[in-house]
Amino acid sequence: MPIVHGVNASPFVRKVRVVLAEKGIEYELNPVMPLGDNPEYRRKSPLGKIPCFEDGDYVLPDSSCIAAYLERTQPEPALYPADAKEHGRALWYEEYADTKLAEVCGTVFFQRVVSAKILKTGCDEATVENAVKELQPPVFDYLEGEVEEGSEGIVGGRFGIADISLASPVVNLQHAGFDIDAARWPKLSAYVERVLARPSYKTIVEEERASFSAL
Ligand SMILES: N[C@@H](CCC(=O)N[C@@H](CS)C(=O)NCC(=O)O)C(=O)O
Structure with missing residues (x-):
């Protein structure tokens, strides 16, 4: 295996x-x-x-x-678009998620969970506040403008690698006790919620929540 x-x-x-x-x-x-x-x-x-x-x-x-x-x-189910332009966009969102989004969500996760609860070296609240108030909003603004209302996937409306990549760092934000503010970023918040409601995500995140609640 x-x-x-x-x-x-x-x-x-x-x-x-x-x-x-x-x-x-x-x-x-x-x-x-x-x-x-x-x-x-x-x-x-x-x-x-x-x-x-x-x-x-x-x-x-x-x-x-x-x-x-x-x-x-294992080509099925396909997680990458067949169309060249859509494929390129999917790779871009994957890259954006793995770099910028992971950074702005990860900062908060590191302080509130890793440093405070695992390493027990405390939480730098100024760093958390800066991430939430200054670093996250432009990233969420950008993604809010990219997501179509009600769509299953950010590229061509079909679920795939871009959506998996974008939802993943948000789980770290949630583990740290934060989330995407639905009042300020309604399309993005609802989109991430739909992705995280998939059985693939739900099972893994529930398992994680159980381990974090024990900290
Ligand atoms: N581009 C890499 C990033 C992986 C990554 O940064 N993983 C972090 C944990 S979330 C890590 O191992 N950090 C340790 C280090 O940077 O030495 C990927 O997509 O797998």
């Missing part, structure tokens, strides 16, 4: 797990923590980051690489 190395609090691990769930691929989760210095893991994931995927003698780090690989090995 394939192995996903990484812990489920990571938006990138979650993204890969949702891709696997959507494609109905069974796997084992090996809870490798980020920022470790295990030389054996470094050989598999040279940047030392999670997730890393392993299937027999095939090893592949990086959530985007893993998702693209899985699309080739």
Whole structure:
């Protein structure tokens, strides 16, 4: 059975797990923590980051690489658009989610959950406030303008890799006790809610909530 190395609090691990769930691929989760210095893991994931995927003698780090690989090995259900322009847009939203959105949601998650509850080194509330008031709004404004009301997917109205990628960092925001304000960003908030209501997401997020509520 394939192995996903990484812990489920990571938006990138979650993204890969949702891709696997959507494609109905069974796997084992090996809870490798980020920022470790295990030389054996470094050989598999040279940047030392999670997730890393392993299937027999095939090893592949990086959530985007893993998702693209899985699309080739198990094409159904398709998670990438067939149309070239839509495919390009899907990759763009994936990139935006993995960089900018993950950063503005991750800052809050790091302070409120990782630092305060796991490392027990306290929460820098000024950093949290800056993220919520200054860093997140322009990102949410941009996405609010990109999402079509009531659509299942941000690209062509069809669910796929862009939606999986965009919803994942928002789960970290929710774990930290925040969310996208539905009054200010109604289309984006409802869209993320629809994505997170899918069975693939629901199962994984419920499992995560149970582990976080124990902290
Ligand atoms: N582009 C990578 C990003 C992965 C990533 O940044 N993972 C974080 C955990 S959420 C990590 O392992 N950080 C440890 C480090 O940067 O050394 C992906 O999509 O998989």
